[in-house]
Amino acid sequence: MISFSEKELAELPVANIGQVITCPVCGGEHKLLGGHNRDGKETTQLLFYKCGGVPYFGGLLGRLTPSLVPYQEGVNNAI
Numbered sequence: 001m002i003s004f005s006e007k008e009l010a011e012l013p014v015a016n017i018g019q020v021i022t023c024p025v026c027g028g029e030h031k032l033l034g035g036h037n038r039d040g041k042e043t044t045q046l047l048f049y050k051c052g053g054v055p056y057f058g059g060l061l062g063r064l065t066p067s068l069v070p071y072q073e074g075v076n077n078a079i
């Protein structure tokens with residue numbers, strides 16, 4: 001189980017269902033999908049994307065997982 005502290009989450013970019021991400025697996029672009037809640041509604045509680053038919057973890061609680069945050073020179077120097 002992947003977990004983040006509230007502070008870590010707050011520092012991550014906001015992620016939305018349907019948002020296009022650059023795939024770290026194939027280098028292509030995929031849309032973020034939301035997991036379904038008990039009512040069958042898509043939510044940003046758990047986000048994922050599919051690459052080659054395989055689902056990958058994309059984020060949670062409306063935030064992008066750190067591995068999908070695009071590299072920005074001067075911003076993510078620590079990575």
Ligand SMILES: [Zn+2]
Binds near residue numbers: 024026027051052
């Ligand atoms: Zn891909």
